[in-house]
Amino acid sequence: MALFAATSVAALLAPTALRAQESGATQLDPIDVRGALGQSPVAGTTAEQGPVSPIDAREPLPANLQNFAGSADRVTAQDLESERPLTAHDALRNVPGVATVADDGFGRHSGISLRGSPHRRSRKILVMEDGVPINFSPYLDAGTHYTPPMDRVESIDVLKGPMVNYGPLNNHGVVNFKNLSPFGPKETVFSAGIGTTKGVDQNVNNMRHAHTRQSVDNVGVVLSYSGLDAGGSWDAEKLGYNDFYGAVGIRGENQDLTVSGGFFRQRDNYDEDNFSGTLAELKRFRRNKKDAAENGNFPVACGRCYDWNTYNADYYRAQVAHNLYIDDKTTLSTRLYGNHHDRARFYVSDESNDPPSDFVMEGRDRLYKNIGADSRIEFADLPLFGSLTQTVQAGVRYEEHDFHNKNRLGATNERLDYGNRGSLDEAQKLTADSFATFAQTAIKVTPDFTLVPGVRLERYKIGFRDLDDSSNNGDSTYTQVLPMLSFSWEFAPTTTLYGGYHRGLSPHILRDVLEADSGYIAPKKELGDNLQVGVRSKAVQGLTFDVAYFHSDIRNYQFGEAFQSDGGDRVFSSLDKARFDGVELAARIDSRAFIDSPWNVYGESVYTYVNSKIVKGTADGGQNVSGNEVPESMKHTANLTLGAQHASGFDASVSWTYRGGFYTALNLPMNPLDVEEGRINGVWLLSARASYKVTKDLTAWVTGQNLTDKFYISDRSDGAKLGVGRTVMAGMTLKLH
Template identity: 80%
Template sequence: MALFAATGVAAALAAGELRAQEGGATRLDQIDVIGAPSQTPAAGASAQAGPVGPVDPRQMLPADLQGFAGSANRVSLQDLESQRPLTTHDALRSIPGVATVSDDGFGRHSGISLRGSPFRRSRKVLVMEDGVPINFSPYLDAGTHYTPPPERIESIEVLKGPLVNYGPLNNHGVINFRNLSPFGPKETVFSAAIGDTKGADKNLNNMRHVHTRQSVDNIGVVLSYSGLDAGGAWDVEKLGYNDFYAAIGIRGENQDITFSGGFHRQRDHYDEDNFSGTLSELRRFKRNKKRAADNGNFPVACGSCYDWNTYNADYFRGQVAHNYYIDAKTTLTTRIYGNHHDRARFYVSDESNDPPSDFVMEGRDRLYRNVGADSRIERADLPLFGGMTHTVQAGVRYEEHFFDNQNRIGDTNERLDFSNRGDDDGAQKLTAKSFAAFAQTAIKATPTLTLVPGVRLERYRIGFRDLDDSSNNGNSNYHQVMPMLSFAWEAMPDTTVYGGYHRGLSPHIVRDVLEADDGYIAPRKEVGDNFQIGVRTKAVQGFTFDVAYFHSDIRNYQFGEAFQSDLGDRVFSSLDKVRFDGVELSARLDSRAFISSPWNLYGEGAYTYVHSKIVKGTEEGGADVSGNEVPESMRHNANLTVGVQHDSGLDASMTWSYRGGFYTDALNLPMNPLDVEEGRVKGAWLLSARASYKVTQELTAWVSGQNLTDKFYITDRSDGAKLGIGRTVMAGVTYKFQ
């Protein structure tokens, strides 16, 4: 393969600028030192700026979102370096429409909400890493306890619609974490930090990270390691992971290929037992789970037993992505991918006789294996009648999912862990096969108006086998056609009105289909009609603004109850129809655009209002809950940041965040001070801050903290009241050189 040649582009590459080149625009992931941009004007233009995202499997959105036909946001590498997020949840706080809840302190057990969706385990959001879903299984069990470490992320993309090019789990939106690309500039980075979480037994938190990105001729390589050991919300929680990632990219004259993959090892002293009792008792014991358990405020009245409860996971993943630039107007991209996620949680049973001297441990042992292939093509700037042009994109995808779900139980006084999982106590095998196809075209109706019609087809088959009772076995087939129409209108220079409609699909959680006495019951599919209209502008230099109204009607809406079944698993209920109406807005103002100075004072804010309503439905006991709010849907969510930057390398800011209140049940029970495990969760204002200073060109010192006032608040009410993490501060250094 020959190296790309591009006269007149080297200066732009060296400066790291994104600017249009003759015949097209530089692609975001082609700014590097191993070759200039490929001679593919169409692929370059769609990746740089346009009404739709590129077909590139890594990049979901164009680099410049101004003319995009829908609601979308990006957390850039510059944002990540300025914000110094301790978690991926922190990194998303500036995105309107996004709300996060961390029930483990460091956001490892993912809790992301989009536009009012339930946050727990991010079950209603398609969460991707380099374009591949990291939900356990979008068709069988869409939760996730994993997101990539922020240290190896170069951007986060959020697409809220309209959309047909990604699915399922696309009623509320899609999030894509982009890893370090092997086609970036040469660099080696070392980063380390220590800190403290108030109320945790963990003496000292520590974070470490190293990555290198190197290239020879037309070959680029990334090697990355990240690790964390930290305290959690309860005193007994200790969170830890070791993460490895690698990628190799090869470029030729009209194609490139990337091999990437990684291994994530998670070992947490963590369980899902939470506080029951009165509010005064909760305030008395605060984050001391051991003393509260000995007092009878947890399912197991044995404080020392909670040291034995663990969550463990080994996650392997891999992907091969190939881009072929057929000609100046045609790009074909193909990838194959797979993952293997082995996770198990072990805990002391609340049916133990007399712990800790006489106890029994149980476990939830789950293995997910997914494989898939995806191919997409783009034909750009094709002639259409009336002098119009359009850009067509189409793609197909096939996936197979395998889910082994087992209960575990140990012998009397037998300690269970990841290497000793106990005896089988009920097992299920679940499978899914899915085929999806989409097509959309961006029609340039006028010089300022683009219309994007599209359609998506989802066909999938799920299989359920109860290994203890074959009479419960069953299979179900589903298909869904999902139309879309979006638009982008440049109402005035650098001001775009956007919006449209799309139908979305969220398959139901399958593992509890035996909750009824009738055996296997085919789970229903969740289908939504989603509308939005908005406007974004950067017409005034130094000021950006984006506001959108959205409306969703969703049928067969599944949600998780705030308690578990007798089998130790979370119960999922369904409502006939729910509705979400909301407004989201974001803005940023920088003083440097108005005043020539080495200082830049800036302010940015994001606010989301969601009015959720159960249009029709009954709760588990049969009561009519029509007119109530949707469980786990926050009405208000806000973030306000003020900061200062200086040319010397100083960057400091503080953020006031309002994590809104929500109901945890369809009955909308109020908060009960005599029993804090039921009822509404109150909203809370939280303060965070961060600062960094460039000591030398290579060395940066930084400090970051969350919940700096050490506010005592309930963050969730699932299997009891769960407290938010105490004041957490981390300080460290980052050393970066070529």
């Protein structure tokens, strides 16, 4: 930290010669394009091309994944340009181990699962943006209602372990969205599209985006704007956001500094009330929430009232990242960061007397404020026992989290919204202070075999303050050592065996579940033992594949059991032990490797099998549920894509995505006629996209999801939630260099 504070801006601004030329380095980082500003530091190159993560925390994965000591995947800039995903869920379609469930039309209310974890709000995985968690608070409330717009994302890294350099929420894995870097090539981009979602009140969807990335000497700048207005799953849902992002980067001979930040404003006509009744009634009303409400199939028997229910969020974030290249084998990477997330949801209460003429509105008003500092150092290619070498990495991180959780209540016939939040009904203040440190070393046992032992220490203190009843107040401190051992072995040319073990940690959700007659109840920490082994290969030109087996035993496994009967927050319960065994496969073949042609025809497939099991646990009423499937864990997920590309600029593909069946509760005996209960069936969904370069700079594109307009239940959280209807968007992108 002292080194960071002592950094001289004057030194950063001083132009220098190319260090890559001095060192003979020829490999450029395809994600960060290090030579763009006339600078190309080589410290950390071992990690960028080697078996462990780069020391820069914004990049969980090396540029070349071939010999990475663990299971990992990257959605590249080329993938994003070719596939033109409408949402983060779409962008992750071809990543093995990933399953997604859309809770809204464009994936804003995040639903990402990794290796059988529950998808709802992506609570069980660490979701990051440029290396900073975007879970509301990993130590207090790990829900996620935000992911960055895909228009300003350069790549997405998915790290499934083993790992000690990221945590907590690291039993199942980490997803990191990397924003446009100011150290990339100069460009200015304008993009716009219009489209429709079938079965909703929003007549026309629209998206718009513009960004510019410019540089002068060794200073680079990125400015970006993205916006969207679209329909959702029910007729009453209308979704909208405006997003602003900026970054300034300065490069010197031995250091670089990046200051970045943004503001995301979300305004949705959206609520968490879903359908109750029979399957015949659901098929009768389909997406018509307003008429179904009048029929009594929603908690509030008032159709127009669902136009008044809103979700609102203002999200501010900032980061200062500094890399000091002490010499060509030693790098110190330090970051300061913070975010302020104000989200409020308002809805007509089901206890209203006679809506819409006589109603009462309630609100869930939450404010999250987090600050942190992270510093990591790497010593590359150190001698060990004479002939061996090792790359040592170590880091420390400190964070403070504040969570203000308020329930709001309006007066009779008072409309609540973001500007008028009503009276304070209940209030809690939750806090967390966390300190983490890690160390790992990549030991080059032979030129082809690397062993990576490591350890992480997590120490955090949580505090719970019920501002209405101090008898519920309490504090808890946790300390946990998380060991790791991983390896990679290139036993044949460009064919690598990888795997290992790590212990993971997931703090429990800390809010209403802690209010008990006996006062504060310290939540248990969720600990997992995670094993995996896999093989990745590109030995045959034009063919790549990756197959992995994984196993996790997780104790004190927390899950969302139900919603409160009075319409309140979700109730979280714990199982003594849950187990996940699975296999994931990914393969791609490209014709251009076999046939000399301007055409490239390709096929891509991913498949994940997860056998989840409650090893030991009881339901809320005391019934033994051992042997049942883990709630919200899908057994099968798959994606099959066929595509064709032409040198003239034509690119098109079609995908069949299978989202497997799962239970939202403890799969106890239920009423088969009630759509709120039972297993959610698996479903195949058809999507496609196409683009064509009209000129060198102008591209026309079209993309569509659920093209057959499949009518299906996507979730049963607080009633039956429908999957989004057929959605098509078409537009133009102008990219000037």
